[in-house]
Amino acid sequence: MRLKHSFSRGLAAAILVFSSQIHANAAPRVLAQVGALQVTADDLQRAEASSPFATQMPSMEPEDQAALRKQLLHRLVVQRLLLQEAKAQGLDRDPAYIRERDAFRLGMLYRRYMADLKARIEIPADVLQAIHEQYPDDADAQEAARAAYRVDRFRTIKALTLKALKGRYHLVFHSDRISRDAPPDTVLAEGDGLRITLADALGSEDPKGVTPAWIEDRLYKRAELVLAAKAAEDEGVDLSRRMAAYDRERLPAFLAERKEAEWVPDDQVLRDYLAAHPEYARLRERWHLGQLVVRTRGEAEALRKRILGGESLFRLAGEYSIDPYGRKHLGDMGWVKQGSGYPALAKALAGLADNEVSAVVKTPLGYHLAMIVERRPGETLPFVAVRERLRQALINERMAAYVEELAGKYRVAWKIPADGGRQ
Template sequence: MKVFDRILGIVSLMMLAVLVVPGIAAGNASEILVSVGGTKVTAADLETAVRSSPFAVQFNTLGSQEQAALRGDLLKRLVALRLLRLEAAAQGVEKSPEFRSEIVEYRTSQLYRSYIQKLQEQLRIPEKDLQKMKEEYKGRADALAAAKASWLAERFKVLRLRSLQTLREKQHVVFYEDRIREGIGSDTLLMQGDKIAIRYGELVKEGEYPKLPDVEWIKEQLYQRAELLIFSQAAADDGINLDAKITAYAQERLPALFVEKLEQQWVPNDETMKKYLQNNPELAHIPARWHVGQLVTSSYAQAVALKKRIEQGESLFTLAGRYSIDPYGRAHNGDMGWFREGEGNPKIELRLKNMADGGLSDIVQTPQGYHLVTVLERRPGKTRNYAAMKDKIRQSIIDEKLAAYLAKLQQKYPVDWKVLANNTTKDLKGE
């Protein structure tokens, strides 16, 4: 599910999928929670997402309501991903050379890991050596663990190199290092075996360098790539079957690659982002913040009386602890913590902007009562330049575009929420 998490991080699906889904408890694995374009998301799919999520370790420590809320959020994410996967398939992304190449590379890397693991499993510390370590590092668990790891690492290095040499001979691998010179083409063969080959273009992309890179660096890339292919081919020859794992990866990678392509369309260059910032200048604004002290009364007369006492030297905070009708303020002796510009009552914010730190405001009336406020400290707002804003601007464009895109996809691939019959007409924008 790593690709699942990566998509969510890139496109902020949790922000975009704002449909209010009630808390969802664990159910029967076969229970259908939602249908997306005729495909089904089951309770088993949801539980897989829960187990693979970043907060999986802490999940069982949460209360039942918190667990249900998280399941609801994850279900929204699964729906968004399912919509993207359906559209990616409809547009033929899975048939593209780029996608096919990624699947081949994934298969190769997984075969390589399988073979390396097989080699590692061959190593065992002899009992006499292990006993010697235990005696030498008695009572020092960390040192013993380090000694065992060092022993295994040294032996594995020897085993890996010996196995690599044996497999090179078995697979009839030949290198053509002498072909690495100025004028080399992307199709130039640099290594060949019975079932594997490496061409220059696999190591250095065409046009990536204006001239031939350092030859020793190219050789290093060549031998690293060769080791990957040799071990992965050995794993394939041993009959290691990764079909289920590769299929699962392909299902996850498909929407991720599709989103990457959409991002390139939505944010093709700097000019797009600069224009977006011009139309949304508030993005560059960092709002002011104030650390506020406050006393709230239920009557104007009491506010006048308390204001006079403060002006005569009594502490607003002491009086707030005794008289404030605001529960939080009274419990914290008037210390309200930090407020961000735009999040509070406009009347009070106006006073905060125009008063000196440590000063006392006039009486401000709001629906909550009559307020006396003071500023303990402040952090002025500022405007960031374009260079400092590029990542935020890009993400804002993507979030905005994707929200609208998901809404359109839901019209193309109807979403039927089995888990909440009363909300089946709502879409991912909360309409």
């Protein structure tokens, strides 16, 4: 099924109806089958809750909510397609991906260990009592005071814990080996099941640009990370669900990045794209526009006669225009791009001299009289100014086609009930 054409109005309407059920229905409902994977109502709700418009969504009109949910649903389906293709291509075994994944895992183990350490801090009863007496009837202040106490205690406990872990795993530092000229695999610290090399300490930094003191600082930070992560692992911290979620989110993005690099390997591709789409670099002429809008042609013709007789369009707009913005600003519509707005109006303005009133133009808003007061010439922007725009346009074009291809490979079946599940 072609993904683009499968977003029919019927589906959009079903989402509109279904949207009202999403909050009410606690059971996860499958909205789409994407190859071997599914998109459920829970997935959509989570995507909605983590989106930039999450807190504005409740106040939106139902149609706007449905439109946004449709976009989110599309994104979720695309993510499922890319995930399956990434696995089919073996990207989950790619060394670069594995490096990223391992770094994430290490960080998560560290965070979990430290979070557990913090959670175990107990506030003595006398301290709690003192906090309660200091901030009676103020739950926020009491919580802030408790948090401040925990932060202070955590500082001490963390230092003592890391010292103990260093002893437990017999971690030894070889600070004498620290040198930016040393081979990357030089072991700077080692212990039971632990090893930190110069490459680990440097990360992505160029060794030429760092000092031995900097390397040493990074070495100790790295040691803290690996000690806590090792301890978390040995204590049985289970990250399997978290890592599965990481793969679900990161693999599609990893594939997308690979495809983007394939589609845009260098600037020549973008220059060729610009040659085929010169409109991306063209800045249209801009006009400072004056306008008034009235209800009937008769009114418009009468006012045109008065303007030709020497009266000001702007003064008349302030008195007669039914366009609220135009009336408020005395007909001054500001700067607009040539060709923007209603085609009939754009056509009427083309060929006018400055301060020459147009013929009466009919649009859905009413009957217009307009004039160009001044102009800014159009120009062609240099490549460097539109490079990013070109890149994005090309990638969007290629990605849309790629997603269609994947939708053909991994069948997409919509399961949104037409009645919104109200039966």
